[in-house]
Amino acid sequence: MLDNQTQIIKSTVPVLQKHGEEITRVFYQQMLAAHPELRTMFDPENQKDGSQARRLAGAILAYAANIDRLVQLNAPIDKIAHKHVGLHVLPEQYPIVGEHLLGAIKTVLGDGATPEVLDAWGAAYNQLADIMIAREKILYDEAHLTAAD
Numbered sequence: 177m178l179d180n181q182t183q184i185i186k187s188t189v190p191v192l193q194k195h196g197e198e199i200t201r202v203f204y205q206q207m208l209a210a211h212p213e214l215r216t217m218f219d220p221e222n223q224k225d226g227s228q229a230r231r232l233a234g235a236i237l238a239y240a241a242n243i244d245r246l247v248q249l250n251a252p253i254d255k256i257a258h259k260h261v262g263l264h265v266l267p268e269q270y271p272i273v274g275e276h277l278l279g280a281i282k283t284v285l286g287d288g289a290t291p292e293v294l295d296a297w298g299a300a301y302n303q304l305a306d307i308m309i310a311r312e313k314i315l316y317d318e319a320h321l322t323a324a325d
């Protein structure tokens with residue numbers, strides 16, 4: 177990530193706080209319309225009461241607020257990684273989520289979603305995805321070792 181992208185991410189925290197839930201709602205709708213095979217992964221009960229959208233929005237905001245001190249995110253990332261591994265989330269699914277997250281930010285922010293803002297969020301998402309994929313790989317490897325023992 178470039179220095180000015182870190183600044184852009186930090187400056188978009190208030191906007192995301194205002195639109196966070198709407199962004200995640202649009203994100204889920206558009207992603208599940210484009211990838212119906214992912215529907216079974218997401219618990220329909222959680223989607224109805226909006227708690228999934230709230231948790232994802234919360235995770236994104238926590239990430240944005242701590243972009244320059246990522247060590248603070250170790251505990252939440254670990255918790256999400258365990259949840260993901262239990263659901264068999266795979267590395268190749270991260271670009272799908274990233275594409276639709278960016279698309280939703282674009283839809284909801286309208287003119288506010290300048291190319292600079294979208295580029296910064298694209299870079300930030302890829303950075304977070306790399307961290308989560310690496311953490312989940314360790315958990316998958318550990319599970320594999322245990323099963324083989």
Ligand code: HEM
Pocket residue numbers: 214217218219220222228231232235236255256259260263265266269270271273301304305308
């Ligand atoms: C950097 C990207 C991602 C972030 C920040 C993220 C964040 C989260 C968070 C905060 C939760 C809730 C955890 C909890 O309940 O404690 C969650 C759950 C979940 N995530 Fe992710 N996630 C990401 C990528 C993905 C990908 C690539 C997939 C695969 C399609 C995925 C599938 C799921 C599913 C199926 C759940 C459980 C939803 C439910 O409760 O029904 N996530 N994620």
